[in-house]
Amino acid sequence: MIISEKIMSLRKQYGWSQEELADLVGVSRQSVSKWEFAASMPDIQKIIKLSEVFGVSVDYLLKDEMDLPESSKVASTTDIGADNDNHIRTVSLEEANDYMADTEKHAARIAGAVSLFILSPVPNLIVEAMGRANDGDILERLSIAFLCLMIGAGVALCVLSGFSMSKYEYLSKEHIKLGYGVEAAVKRKYEPFKQFMGQRIAGGVFLCIVGALPSILFDDSDKYASGLAKISAPIMLVLVAAAVYMFVKVGIISSGYSKLFQEGDYTPEHKRVEQKMEPFAGIYWIAVAFIYLIPGFLLGYWNKTWVIWPVAGVIYGIIYKLYEMHLKRKCDK
Template sequence: MMVILGVIILLILVAIGVSFFIAADHQTKIYEELEYENCELSNEQAEQIRQAKRNFSKPYTNMIITATVLCILSAVPLLCGVFFTKMLNGSQMDHLMTGLVAGTLVLVAIGVFFFIKSNITMDSYNILLQTDDYTPKKKNGRRIMNKYAAVYWLTATMLYLGYSFLTNNWEHSWIIWPIAGILYGIIEKVLSLKNNDIAPE
């Protein structure tokens, strides 16, 4: 019964998350072409963006440091559970570990938030200025990679849902996602070595 309840809650949270993704995608769709097309800026506009990027440099560093520290410390709640293994019975230990896992996930979530927020802002400056990973050649490479990425992640999603529903092994099927992420990085790196125009994201 608890497993079914857990799956129901999971699906509700996934549905909420997907709705946010769809809404955000709709709002940012009009700016998506800037990531793949050349940006033509006047000298004045370019200088304003460079100044904004310089002003953001310190907050960017602080957010990256904060995110890194939080992700490292996220293991602490789980490690603390070791001290109570001999003091609590099975049921009490289960409740404690549930709370500690929740604490770990909260720390990871906050850390990931800072990672995403800081990098989205910095990438926005780089996209407009066409620097770092967003030079004209690399933008062209990203356009090529984007075509393959859509097929790749749709295939990964199909495998995840197909395996999970057929085996009902939801508690272990999540491992497909980190494997897919690592495999995507490897493929992207191999392609970048074969074609200098394609740079890993």
């Protein structure tokens, strides 16, 4: 096939009109029509753009005798999912790089917000350790004010970061295809990140173990260790907050790579589940936050209520898997 026939064949396989292809390449519909009827040839920049849009090599477009590799062939509608949507959005290298740069910033903000939630009771616990936890004491009032400010700052970080990432929602909801050469470029960045992620997870686990030691070693009943026992809870929360920061940050960045590769929780099938679960997830995590805060405020169990977060994560995972199985059975019928 010559280049005109290849352009027409690929466009039809994707189910695009000449106008839609023209919009993706940045030319007029008449230009696409001329290319397909061999009335004109696209210049080298447009050929490169066509290769990105179709997810094929430049060599394939230019060499008449070269066939499309099996691994590069356009997915059929049955590959895309139960929604029968044959539109595949192609992600360019520039889009992928911008997305990962913004994801790293987003990960730092969300990890910082979660750490603030965990650290919020620390000022109040320190005041209690000082024996100043009286309603009329200025330090007690300041500690409550700091708690509210830290929670407010964490919520603000989550909201602002969520808005900044809203332009990339299509990666979580639409079926995508990485342009020619994009997957290889992204994988070159992902390989060193995997080693970095392993180091951070190991460091976080170590901090969690160390954080539990003060409460184990020091007992309130021991008059010599009672002073140290009082500050064991703040120390534990600080270390746990640092560990959670590491876990959340690398987790979000890893999730960003998974979205581009459409792996793990971001296959087309999982994307359908996520869309169905989205309203529930928002209500669920708000409820978890209230469950975390209420026992702390009413009973002062700040050194114990942090356990709510990992438990809530496990419960959410179970609910997610059960719902995924339900949808799969529904689709199989």
